[in-house]
Amino acid sequence: MASFETEPPPPQPSGKARRRAGALIAAFVLLQFLIPLTYLTRSDTADERFTWRSLSTPTAPACETEASLERTDGERESIAPDKLIHRDWVTYVEHGRRAVVEAFLQKQCEADGVVSVALLNRCDDERGVREYTLRCGGERAHETIRTAER
Amino acid sequence: MKALERYWFGDIALGRPYLLLRMVLALLAFDTWLNMMPEGAKYGVGGFNVAHFPWFDDFVPSSGFYLGVLAFTGVLALSQALYRPHRIAIALIAMGYTLGWSCSLLDSVPYHYLLSLYLVCFVFFPMLSARAAFSRSDREPRGSVPAYVLFCVTTAIVYFYVAAWAAARGESYWLPMACCVGYLLVSMQDRVALPAVRLLAPMLVAAPLTFHLATPQAGWLPLYMTGIALLVFSPTQWVHAFGRALTQPARGLLDETRPEEGGLDERASQVFYLSLFGLVVAPMLSMFVDLPGVKTGCSLTAIAMLVVMGRQLYFTPRWRPVWRVASLFAGCLALLLTVSASDARLDYYLEGALDADRRGDTEAALMFREKAERYAR
Numbered sequence: 250m251a252s253f254e255t256e257p258p259p260p261q262p263s264g265k266a267r268r269r270a271g272a273l274i275a276a277f278v279l280l281q282f283l284i285p286l287t288y289l290t291r292s293d294t295a296d297e298r299f300t301w302r303s304l305s306t307p308t309a310p311a312c313e314t315e316a317s318l319e320r321t322d323g324e325r326e327s328i329a330p331d332k333l334i335h336r337d338w339v340t341y342v343e344h345g346r347r348a349v350v351e352a353f354l355q356k357q358c359e360a361d362g363v364v365s366v367a368l369l370n371r372c373d374d375e376r377g378v379r380e381y382t383l384r385c386g387g388e389r390a391h392e393t394i395r396t397a398e399r
Numbered sequence: 400m401k402a403l404e405r406y407w408f409g410d411i412a413l414g415r416p417y418l419l420l421r422m423v424l425a426l427l428a429f430d431t432w433l434n435m436m437p438e439g440a441k442y443g444v445g446g447f448n449v450a451h452f453p454w455f456d457d458f459v460p461s462s463g464f465y466l467g468v469l470a471f472t473g474v475l476a477l478s479q480a481l482y483r484p485h486r487i488a489i490a491l492i493a494m495g496y497t498l499g500w501s502c503s504l505l506d507s508v509p510y511h512y513l514l515s516l517y518l519v520c521f522v523f524f525p526m527l528s529a530r531a532a533f534s535r536s537d538r539e540p541r542g543s544v545p546a547y548v549l550f551c552v553t554t555a556i557v558y559f560y561v562a563a564w565a566a567a568r569g570e571s572y573w574l575p576m577a578c579c580v581g582y583l584l585v586s587m588q589d590r591v592a593l594p595a596v597r598l599l600a601p602m603l604v605a606a607p608l609t610f611h612l613a614t615p616q617a618g619w620l621p622l623y624m625t626g627i628a629l630l631v632f633s634p635t636q637w638v639h640a641f642g643r644a645l646t647q648p649a650r651g652l653l654d655e656t657r658p659e660e661g662g663l664d665e666r667a668s669q670v671f672y673l674s675l676f677g678l679v680v681a682p683m684l685s686m687f688v689d690l691p692g693v694k695t696g697c698s699l700t701a702i703a704m705l706v707v708m709g710r711q712l713y714f715t716p717r718w719r720p721v722w723r724v725a726s727l728f729a730g731c732l733a734l735l736l737t738v739s740a741s742d743a744r745l746d747y748y749l750e751g752a753l754d755a756d757r758r759g760d761t762e763a764a765l766m767f768r769e770k771a772e773r774y775a776r
Contacts, residue, residue: 259413259525259542259543259544260542261408261542261543262408262543262545267404267408270407270408270545271404271407274407274545274549277519277549277553278549278552278553278556281516281553281556282556285560297509298451298507298509298512299512300560300564301509301557301560301561301564302560302561302564303509303564304509304510304561304614304616304617304620305614305615305616305617306507306508306617331757331758332757332758332759333445333447333758334444334445334447335441335444335445335447335505335754336754336757337441337505338444338445338447338449338505341449341504346504348449348504349449349504352447352448352449353447356446356447
């Protein structure tokens with residue numbers, strides 16, 4: 250009958266294994282220190298991912314959005330984001346989360362005969378009223394801050 | 400050894416990484432099923448998605464994909480928590496879990512990212528058996544586990560930044576800073592040469608407990624962090640006694656290490672067919688879960704388990720493959736029971752119906768509503 254005593258503990262790492270583990274540990278720790286600091290270089294201050302700025306989901310300000318697109322014949326047509334994408338994405342759009350706004354505008358440009366798309370966001374906080382326009386085929390939407398506060 | 404080397408490679412009680420790994424994996428399994436799965440109906444709506452990382456930009460995860468990944472991750476995590484974890488399985492859990500949250504900004508819960516960091520640390524944890532971590536005697540087995548120290552330092556870095564950003568906003572920062580200092584010191588408490596740290600460390604548990612129980616935080620974060628703090632800060636003897644009591648059944652399992660019965664024998668083929676049968680039957684339980692993608696997720700878990708067992712399945716005339724398959728079976732069964740006994744499935748269908756109504760998609764709304772009515776209690 251085999252012994253029920255402990256199996257041997259993991260062996261002490263050799264010098265070479267220690268150096269290898271040390272390099273991995275240093276890289277992992279360094280990355281963890283650097284990633285939150287990227288917040289300081291982010292153009293979108295609402296993007297707090299991977300920063301540990303908050304461990305809870307922050308309370309969102311009340312915002313609303315209006316979207317419209319311009320067709321090749323010059324006609325302007327308003328669109329309801331609620332009907333196109335999930336409500337959670339609409340909330341991101343309303344709050345002006347840059348990556349989502351860009352993706353939403355690009356997505357609308359995929360439809361036939363669309364020349365440009367515009368978004369108008371109104372928020373109760375310091376975001377105020379902001380307008381985003383994208384000329385289809387362009388890389389990045391243009392952001393205009395209409396007012397600092399509503 | 401230099402001081403820095405002593406810090407990273409010094410001895411720790413092996414019961415700590417043993418319990419920590421299993422506790423986090425078990426919590427993660429139920430967290431994915433109870434808190435993440437009900438959010439699955441949001442995925443793929445309108446063919447729109449923005450991922451956390453640019454390399455996913457062209458990929459729109461469907462709800463079936465998301466739920467499949469969660470089922471795979473959760474079942475594999477629970478099976479590894481129940482029986483002797485395997486490094487390949489932990490790596491697959493880390494990949495599955497990270498894929499789950501990172502494929503869309505719809506999941507922006509801060510602690511999901513932290514759990515991914517933890518899972519990366521777990522890949523390098525020693526894959527201990529209950530007998531290796533908890534001896535029958537009162538002597539606590541110790542060993543060098545740099546990944547455990549890395550786990551503590553990772554936690555300390557999180558608290559450091561919580562404190563730093565709070566300080567930058569002019570808010571109180573002493574509590575998260577105390578947690579940071581505590582986690583940096585605590586990995587040294589098992590070293591015989593440092594009796595002062597051994598005495599002081601358990602008292603430092605007050606900081607993380609107060610921080611997580613007194614301030615509002617997302618989801619199950621307080622649950623994870625309270626459990627982690629209790630395992631990391633408690634005196635070695637307490638951890639050992641708790642671990643011994645908890646692993647009593649596991650240590651009493653049919654012995655796996657009978658050298659006199661090594662090599663292939665008649666029992667090998669019985670174990671092989673029994674294990675194979677279990678691998679095929681276990682994912683079938685997911686048919687009763689009735690959520691998109693879950694069947695695929697559970698089948699992939701069985702394949703992952705097959706990979707994990709590898710040669711062991713045929714060439715080990717022991718009971719280990721049977722216990723592994725039993726743990727997979729328990730994982731699939733736990734998923735089914737959790738989904739059936741909770742509101743997770745109902746919430747998924749209600750959320751889907753609500754969103755489809757909002758978008759004017761009457762056909763989808765009807766389908767979701769029919770399912771929701773079936774599971775409403």
